[in-house]
Amino acid sequence: MxxxxxxxxxxxxxxxxxxxxxxxxxxxxxxxxxxxxxxxxxxxxxxxxFADFDAFLAELVQDRIGRIEIQAAALRESAGTGTVVDNLTGALTALFSSVAVGIVALVTFRDELRARLRQAGLAGLPIAAEAASMIASYLTAERDLGRIAADADIDTLAPTLIGAGHLLFADREGGPPNADAVRKMVATVIASVVRKPLL
Missing domain, CATH: 1.10.10.60 (Homeodomain-like)
Structure with missing residues (x-):
């Protein structure tokens, strides 16, 4: 180099x-x-x-969390435009088409990486937590605009969408799900709280 x-x-x-x-x-x-x-x-x-490979991986995770923060800002700005289902479908597809699924698996199976992330103040599965925060922030913005029910349990909906999205995209052998499968999952999870037509 x-x-x-x-x-x-x-x-x-x-x-x-x-x-x-x-x-x-x-x-x-x-x-x-x-x-x-x-x-x-x-x-x-x-x-x-980098001090060692786990230090490299910890910084990789932190860097990719920074990218989710950028995506989160763009998703929040989309509140009030398009449909809630389409906005969430696009966000989850972008998130899980990236390296997020691989990083979740990596953090799960590397004890030293988890320890390094904890030292950096990032406990648990930080990519998933940041992604859930992104979705919660967006749903809150849509609730403020009246497109999501005022009594919607956003603290449950956001991680539910992340978990269901992760399961859809985690099957490496079958390839990524098509847009219709992601959209169907999103529509099902938020059906009871959306105040605009799903279509």
Whole structure:
């Protein structure tokens, strides 16, 4: 790798490579060698920028959480436009078509990664928690606009949508669900609280 490359560019290159490995081959295939091979750089490059592989993975998770925060802002801005079902379908598809499913599995099975994330103040499954927060924020905005019932239990609906979405997208062998399957799940979960027609 050229010596003049900025540290942020190197980190992004390694994060993007890790994401491609996760999406293509799953969490079991994610090793420092797989990441550096995918990034097209020497293995030592990763260890020059991160204390060890779990430190790299912890920063990857935090970086991807930052991306969810950007997506959350865009989703909140969509409140009052289109339909609630379509907005949620698009958000969940974007979320789970990304590396989110792989990161949830990665965090679940790597004890040291969970420990590093806890040290950073991110307990449990931080990607899922951030995603549920994104959905809750959007549903709150729609409730404020009267498109979701005033008594809707948003604290239950948001994680329900995340959990159901994760289950739809988690089957790596069958490929991702089609848009109709995601839309049907969303419509079913929120049917009792939507105050606009679902279609």
């Amino acid at each position: 050229p010596t003049g490359v900025h540290i942020r560019e190197v980190r992004e290159q390694l994060f993007d490579a890790a994401e491609r490995v996760l999406l293509r081959d799953g969490p079991n295939a994610l090793t420092s060698r797989a990441v550096t091979t995918e990034a097209g750089c020497a293995k030592g490059v990763l260890h020059r920028h």
